[in-house]
Amino acid sequence: MAWHIKKTSMMASSRTVYYKGNNCWTETYADRSTYSSEANAKAESYIWEKKVTAGWDTTAVNEG
Numbered sequence: 001m002a003w004h005i006k007k008t009s010m011m012a013s014s015r016t017v018y019y020k021g022n023n024c025w026t027e028t029y030a031d032r033s034t035y036s037s038e039a040n041a042k043a044e045s046y047i048w049e050k051k052v053t054a055g056w057d058t059t060a061v062n063e064g
Contacts, residue, residue, distance in 0.1 A: 001064030002034040003041040
């Protein structure tokens, strides 16, 4: 099962963006980074810190 990270775009609140890696986000689902487990997805500490400090609505999603 693969996992990915998504959140609502800060530029257009009705759009979903996916974490691409290297502190970059994309609207293109196919360009998202995938992870082998939720723990690996949550190892992207910068993103999860922003969830707390900046109120990002970030979630780790199981594609299985």
